[in-house]
Amino acid sequence: MNDLALLLTPEGRALLDEVRDTAPADELAVATRLRRDHPAELVSAALGQARLRQRAAAKFGAADAGRMFFTPNGVEQSTRAAVAAYRAERFTALGVTCVADLCCGIGGDAIALARAGIRVLAVDRDPVTAATARANAEALGLGELIEVREADVTEVDTGGYDAVFVDPARRGGRPGGGARSASVRGGGRATGGRIFDPEAYSPPLSWAVGAARTAPRAALKIAPGIPHEAVPAEAEAEWISDGGDVKEAVLWFGTGAPGAVRATLLPGPRTLPGRGLPDPDVRPVGRYLYEPDGAVIRAHLVAEVAQELDGGLLDPTIAYVTADERRPTPYATAYEITDQLPFNVKKLKALLREREVGTLTVKKRGSAVEPEELRKKVKPQGPNAATVFLTRVAGAPTMLVGHPA
16 A cells, blocks of 8 residues: 555656666666665555556556556456456446446456446455555546445445446455455365365355346356356356457346356457257368367357357367368367377377478377477477377377368
């Protein structure tokens, strides 16, 4: 809180502008020089904030990140701007004009909602986090649309709002994180501090679902790995990827589509709705292999893609689609397969040497072999490129070699 207060002063803002583009390797020299004319605490705060802004540019864009304020956890856990903007557009399409953003963090979603013309109550119980969200609303000229409140979200009355948005914490080990720091129960924490048990979110998913049920509209941001059986029957479940990376799942309430499932790919957006299709048939390897987008896989919509491509599965447990024809689709990446080998490193090495492959991309699904381990063993050399898939075909460990179609 003290660091933020210092940075919000005229001296602090001027210093932030001065250190904006400082490279990590130059920080010590810059700090030494600046401490001759500024308090050491302020210099450290400015350099730390500059570093966070540089990291945040990937999520928020350089223009916004250069004006906003961040905490380390805020950079890591905030919603990517493109995803937040898409969600705000969905709220707008549902006729929402005011939203209670519970567990608002540093305000990434509140900013997107406000830019869509929606009035926002942004709530977080951690003083530093709430103060940062307030500073960001002001920095981006959205203070009139965003009210930031430091409070426990479980005690906030959301009755006067068209919709509720909840983004519970899904990581542990965050001292002082307030409403967005998780307390883990019953083994809910996974390696790296992520929370896999929805009831170990903070607040728990059951509380968030209860809050959603009291509002005309609601959206709950959750981890994309949530089991489908944990999705409430009255919710619409949407998995979202951005640039091919799965970012989150969202449970929507009040959309008029209870039980619906969809995968949305950004930029676009392109949305694939579920049609309740049975699992695709398993068939021999065709000329093309399609790798579905991660959001499609998480949403269990591989069958919808296979039907679109007139394809089938390589194996009943593997999310690779194979087909004889090349059909453009935004929901999967196509590769032309040139060779099919039983799993044998020596044979693969000989084939790559014959084809003069020096640039080798290794993808795996259903194989315990690590890509880097295989790359070291085959020692690719030459001017050509190839992609090898380590997978199973009808249960048998197989290597498929090809290239992007």
